[in-house]
Amino acid sequence: MGSVTKKEEDEEEAQAEVEIWKYLFGFTNMAVVKCAIELGIADAIENNECPMTLSELSSSLGCAPSSLYRIMRFLVHHNIFKEKPCSHGATAYVQTALSRRLLKKGEKSMADLLLFESSHVMLAPWHNLSSRVLKDKSSPFEGAHGDDVWKYASKNPVHSKLLDDAMACDARLVVPEIVEGCPEVFDGVRTLVDVGGGNGTTLQMLVKAFPWIQGINFDLPYVVSVAPESEGVKHVGGDFFEYVPKADAAFLKVSNKNIFSSFPELVHCHFPP
Numbered sequence: 721m722g723s724v725t726k727k728e729e730d731e732e733e734a735q736a737e738v739e740i741w742k743y744l745f746g747f748t749n750m751a752v753v754k755c756a757i758e759l760g761i762a763d764a765i766e767n768n769e770c771p772m773t774l775s776e777l778s779s780s781l782g783c784a785p786s787s788l789y790r791i792m793r794f795l796v797h798h799n800i801f802k803e804k805p806c807s808h809g810a811t812a813y814v815q816t817a818l819s820r821r822l823l824k825k826g827e828k829s830m831a832d833l834l835l836f837e838s839s840h841v842m843l844a845p846w847h848n849l850s851s852r853v854l855k856d857k858s859s860p861f862e863g864a865h866g867d868d869v870w871k872y873a874s875k876n877p878v879h880s881k882l883l884d885d886a887m888a889c890d891a892r893l894v895v896p897e898i899v900e901g902c903p904e905v906f907d908g909v910r911t912l913v914d915v916g917g918g919n920g921t922t923l924q925m926l927v928k929a930f931p932w933i934q935g936i937n938f939d940l941p942y943v944v945s946v947a948p949e950s951e952g953v954k955h956v957g958g959d960f961f962e963y964v965p966k967a968d969a970a971f972l973k974v975s976n977k978n979i980f981s982s983f984p985e986l987v988h989c990h991f992p993p
């Protein structure tokens with residue numbers, strides 16, 4: 721009773737033989753999706769009036785059909801784009817709900833967040849995970865880059881822009897749910913400070929939905945110095961460990977809840993950085 725039979729053992733072995741390859745090549749999902757965003761595949765198909773064949777797509781993107789075919793085959797296999805038969809016997813590609821997340825702009829675009837998370841800077845800390853587990857007291861990000869996330873961004877404007885754009889991308893997904901789900905919390909709020917508000921996208925959306933609010937976007941000076949101007953939003957630079965501007969209410973946005981639906985194991989761990 722309860723002992724593993726030879727048949728079950730064989731099945732587990734056979735399963736492991738297949739499963740292990742996921743870990744060997746798990747990185748390919750992110751690499752191919754990043755490639756698709758950089759090439760602008762979803763944008764090209766979205767902007768075309770009808771489904772695009774491989775030859776149309778490759779000439780529009782300026783790449784070799786044979787290389788593009790391999791990328792498209794991978795993406796179609798993962799339900800990012802669909803194939804559709806078209807006239808004269810060719811196959812054409814169409815958008816799916818997932819491929820629309822790869823559009824460079826738009827309400828549901830996740831492109832900026834994907835480009836940020838797949839950047840060399842953000843992937844390097846993952847390579848230090850074992851040293852953190854063994855002995856390292858510093859964060860994996862610091863181990864990889866010598867500075868914490870924010871200091872590193874303050875010295876690297878290109879990375880800082882990538883980070884701000886990624887956070888804004890998350891804001892575009894989350895804020896509409898707040899506006900729809902609990903508008904009453906903004907009743908009577910005349911001034912609202914977003915603590916660590918990045919480039920001000922969150923406040924920009926909140927002020928648009930609740931126009932009686934005066935927004936104060938509070939973030940580190942190097943972040944607000946390049947944040948775009950927006951009506952109803954004042955940028956204030958400073959360090960929230962020292963002070964936070966006075967307002968009727970303070971807003972602090974944390975991670976998108978959907979990350980925990982996709983990766984429930986992350987709920988109880990502090991993953992890099």
Ligand SMILES: C[S@@+](CC[C@H](N)C(=O)[O-])C[C@H]1O[C@@H](n2cnc3c(N)ncnc32)[C@H](O)[C@@H]1O
Pocket residue numbers: 870887888890891915916917918919922938939940943958959960961972973974
């Ligand atoms: C994870 S991001 C969140 C951005 C934004 N709230 C959002 O969700 O889109 C954290 C923000 O806090 C800012 N931040 C970090 N340390 C800070 C500090 N000491 N004082 C003010 N802002 C800080 C960063 O520059 C960054 O914009």
